[in-house]
Amino acid sequence: MTASLRRPLAVAAVLFVLILAFLAGRVHAGTDPAQVTAPAADAVQPATPGTDPYDGFAPGAPPQDAAPDQGGVPSPGGQDLDPPVTQAS
Amino acid sequence: MGCDARVRLESPVLCAGELARVGADVRATLEDADRRLTRFDPGSDLCRLNADPREVVPVSALVARLARAAVWAGAASGGLVDATLTGEIEAAGYAASRAGLEPGSLSDALARAPERRPARPRERPGFAAISVLDGDRVTRPPGVRLDSGGFGKGLAADVAADLVPSGVRYAISAGGDLAVGGGDWEVAVTGASSGAEVHRLRVRGGVATSGVYERLWRRADGSYAHHLLDPATGEPAWTGLVSATAVAASALEAEVLAKTALLSGPVAAHRVLRRGGGVLQHEDGRVEVIAPAPVVRLPARATAPRSAA
Numbered sequence: 001m002t003a004s005l006r007r008p009l010a011v012a013a014v015l016f017v018l019i020l021a022f023l024a025g026r027v028h029a030g031t032d033p034a035q036v037t038a039p040a041a042d043a044v045q046p047a048t049p050g051t052d053p054y055d056g057f058a059p060g061a062p063p064q065d066a067a068p069d070q071g072g073v074p075s076p077g078g079q080d081l082d083p084p085v086t087q088a089s
Numbered sequence: 090m091g092c093d094a095r096v097r098l099e100s101p102v103l104c105a106g107e108l109a110r111v112g113a114d115v116r117a118t119l120e121d122a123d124r125r126l127t128r129f130d131p132g133s134d135l136c137r138l139n140a141d142p143r144e145v146v147p148v149s150a151l152v153a154r155l156a157r158a159a160v161w162a163g164a165a166s167g168g169l170v171d172a173t174l175t176g177e178i179e180a181a182g183y184a185a186s187r188a189g190l191e192p193g194s195l196s197d198a199l200a201r202a203p204e205r206r207p208a209r210p211r212e213r214p215g216f217a218a219i220s221v222l223d224g225d226r227v228t229r230p231p232g233v234r235l236d237s238g239g240f241g242k243g244l245a246a247d248v249a250a251d252l253v254p255s256g257v258r259y260a261i262s263a264g265g266d267l268a269v270g271g272g273d274w275e276v277a278v279t280g281a282s283s284g285a286e287v288h289r290l291r292v293r294g295g296v297a298t299s300g301v302y303e304r305l306w307r308r309a310d311g312s313y314a315h316h317l318l319d320p321a322t323g324e325p326a327w328t329g330l331v332s333a334t335a336v337a338a339s340a341l342e343a344e345v346l347a348k349t350a351l352l353s354g355p356v357a358a359h360r361v362l363r364r365g366g367g368v369l370q371h372e373d374g375r376v377e378v379i380a381p382a383p384v385v386r387l388p389a390r391a392t393a394p395r396s397a398a
Contacts, residue, residue: 019385088302089093
């Protein structure tokens with residue numbers, strides 16, 4: 001093996017091991033970054049602390065001809081908002 | 090299109106007043122899309138296109154985008170999402186808006202529904218004859234009519250999302266089809282029968298649900314109909330699924346995927362949803378979560394200049 005190949009091969013090997021360790025850690029921890037599996041109370045999407053939320057077309061009131069749904073209920077201070085909802089319509 | 094809309098905006102940068110202004114722009118865009126794309130108002134852009142006897146018709150930018158989306162959706166779904174079934178949906182009993190009307194009984198409808206089978210495409214689908222010229226003219230054989238019901242809501246949510254400035258987390262819902270961005274969102278999926286939350290998805294881009302239970306009505310002969318048609322028969326599709334929820338890069342794409350999954354039936358729906366993930370709700374009440382394909386994102390390679398040594 002030439003000296004010019006040795007260094008990139010070593011870097012690739014180290015990267016491979018690091019990525020493998022990272023993925024193994026995620027699997028071991030039981031987390032799937034793309035999927036939340038259960039509607040748990042502590043999994044509610046909170047507003048980012050210190051942010052200004054705007055929720056609904058008229059803050060504090062649902063739009064006309066529409067019943068409030070879980071995606072449009074304003075929350076004082078923008079904290080502990082229910083998640084938006086997808087549903088058939 | 091006759092649906093409710095909801096907008097949620099969050100920002101660490103903009104104040105409440107600025108967010109309210111963005112919200113007002115989003116609302117105006119959604120209302121404009123509703124006016125232009127409804128098939129229930131003869132004066133809408135869409136109805137004027139459908140009624141035009143010419144083969145080449147000048148259209149608004151939004152209708153041109155809808156026409157492009159119709160061609161894309163038809164091809165991407167293998168012909169299952171066919172936006173040119175306007176005559177068939179009217180014949181099935183959906184000629185006027187059903188917004189605000191109480192849907193029929195899902196359990197009764199399932200008990201009376203014909204044999205379950207996946208939907209199939211038409212041999213000569215109408216969407217294949219549509220094209221858009223220079224972004225402002227649509228060509229199609231006169232008589233081929235477009236229906237925005239298949240994905241107009243998702244398209245409207247995406248168009249509205251384009252208005253949101255960077256640095257703002259947003260969730261824009263048009264009739265339950267959402268465009269979300271500015272970060273990851275958790276989105277609740279509701280049960281077809283109970284209306285209660287049955288699952289929660291992590292989404293960035295779009296998520297949409299297609300179901301047979303919300304626009305469900307009883308016909309004069311006692312049979313039930315809904316708005317998701319089997320293109321091959323022109324009749325409502327009964328595939329064994331009552332709803333499908335899809336996650337994708339945009340609300341439009343999610344809406345088309347959700348419809349494709351539902352029309353494909355319980356087996357093929359897995360293949361449809363496997364890329365972005367989603368949720369299937371079966372007739373027997375089972376809720377099936379389809380995990381998205383794993384994605385590993387590596388950090389971008391550094392582009393530092395090489396050493397001269």
